[in-house]
Amino acid sequence: xxxxxxxxxxxxxxxxxxxxxxxxxxxxxxxxxxxxxxxxxxxxxxxxxxxxxxxxxxxxxxxxxxxxxxxxxxxxxxxxxxxxxxxxxxxxxxxxxxxxxxxxxxxxxxxxxxxxxxxxxxxxxxxxxxxxxxxxxxxxxxxxxxxxxxxxxxxxxxxxxxxxxxxxxxxxxxxxxxxxxxxxxxxxxxxxxxxxxxxxxxxxxxxxxxxxxxxxxxxxxxxxxxxxxxxxxxxxxxxxxxxxxxxxxxxxxxxxxxxxxxxxxxxxxxxxxxxxxxxxxxxxxxxxxxxxxxxxxxxxxxxxxxxxxxxxxxxxxxxxxxxxxxxxxxxxxxxx
Numbered sequence: 001x002x003x004x005x006x007x008x009x010x011x012x013x014x015x016x017x018x019x020x021x022x023x024x025x026x027x028x029x030x031x032x033x034x035x036x037x038x039x040x041x042x043x044x045x046x047x048x049x050x051x052x053x054x055x056x057x058x059x060x061x062x063x064x065x066x067x068x069x070x071x072x073x074x075x076x077x078x079x080x081x082x083x084x085x086x087x088x089x090x091x092x093x094x095x096x097x098x099x100x101x102x103x104x105x106x107x108x109x110x111x112x113x114x115x116x117x118x119x120x121x122x123x124x125x126x127x128x129x130x131x132x133x134x135x136x137x138x139x140x141x142x143x144x145x146x147x148x149x150x151x152x153x154x155x156x157x158x159x160x161x162x163x164x165x166x167x168x169x170x171x172x173x174x175x176x177x178x179x180x181x182x183x184x185x186x187x188x189x190x191x192x193x194x195x196x197x198x199x200x201x202x203x204x205x206x207x208x209x210x211x212x213x214x215x216x217x218x219x220x221x222x223x224x225x226x227x228x229x230x231x232x233x234x235x236x237x238x239x240x241x242x243x244x245x246x247x248x249x250x251x252x253x254x255x256x257x258x259x260x261x262x263x264x265x266x267x268x269x270x271x272x273x274x275x276x277x278x279x280x281x282x283x284x285x286x287x288x289x290x291x292x293x294x295x296x297x298x299x300x301x302x303x304x305x306x307x308x309x310x311x312x313x314x315x316x317x318x319x320x321x322x323x324x325x326x327x328x329x330x331x332x333x334x335x336x
Contacts, residue, residue, distance in 0.1 A: 002281045003290060010294035019295055020260065023288075024077065028070035029087075032094050035063065039101050052103030057080050061275070064104020065285055066101040068111035068267055070094035075115060076260040077258060105162070106274060118262040132251075132262065133244035169210075170218045170274065176207055177217045181225050188229035191279075195223075220272030224279070226237050236278060239293075253299060261292045268292075 010019055035055035042053065052060030070091055077088030099108045121132050128135075147153040159165040166172060180189070180202060188194075195203045195216050204212050217223040226235045243265060251258035267320065268289045277283045 002287070006287065006290045009299070010291065011297060013181045013298075015298075019291065020073065020076070020257070023291060024070070024073040024091075028066075028073060029091055032091060032098065033064065034072045035066070035098055036094060039098065050297065053103070055098065060102045061104055061107075063102040064099060064107030065106075065271060065275070067095045067098040067102060068107045069264070069285075069288060071111050072115065072260065072263050072267065075263075076256065079256050106271070110270055114266040114270065114287075115259070115263045116260050118266055121262065122247075122255065124260060125248055131245045132247045133241045136240070136244055136266070141265070173211055173214055173217055174219060174222055176211050177219075177222045177226050180206065181229075184229060185225075186229055188225065188227045191227050194226055199206040201248045216276035220274055220276045220278035223276040243289075243293045243296060246293075246300055250296055250299040257299075258297075260285075261295055262290050264288065269278070 013019065038056045039053050053063060054060045055063040055066070057063050057066065074088040074092035074095060077084050078092065079085075080088075094112075099111065123136050124130070124135050125132050135138075154167070155165040155171065158167045161166070180194070189202055194201065195214060197203075203214065207214075217226060221233070224236050228235075244262070247258050247262045247265070252259065268285045271285065272278055274310055277285045
């Protein structure tokens, strides 16, 4: 229901509709301003006790996850002149301020890292003509190869960044989850049927200690295998791969917008390694990823030859259409 309610209206929207700009103006800008009010209202003692400010969310990690999205959208707004650039600068400053008060090192680091990675990916794609999905897939494959040869794994990286090799206990949860995946590897335990799904839930019956009370596995990919098995996990990977592959065609028509959607997609894909966000309707990052996928889908079809002759190929959905008076000279030039 959530996928249809988001993707179908986006695909049926007028070509001039700018969905990402609407997402920025009507969703994330008001939410960022509202979070500023919540941060200023609470006392410093609460912030110190929580090791970070939650805003109006249930925890500081949620505020960090949220704040990176308006920051990335604001970077894109700064590419345009006039009041859009001014608003982008203001919102980017507010988002950085919220990231600082949330004390979410992961969100802050990814917010700075993924735009650079997206730009590098599109640059390599332009030179090599390879799909962005293939370029990005080579990164985890190289990491797996490196960790196999040198034993430089995620635990070592976690210790270097946070001084804790368990990623604040996440590796303990993942070890338990992997043991449960091995019991039902094909189709899993059922969607939303493992963690805290009643008094006889598998997580409560099989887990030990504090792991019993976990609401999820703190890893979207582990939870997908846990709930939907390797069949569901394969479908999720296919969806992610197709989304990243579609960015390549968008880059041919709207490079700046392709950089934005790739940055958003990389942020959500990477954050799912530490939090379970895939296919949960109450997670705003999952909803944002669906909007990004729908926006990429709007650019999937090639521009008709007649529209290309009118000179609108570089605009794509959301771009201004040429005036009727400007069409005839362009068409004559194309025919001549």
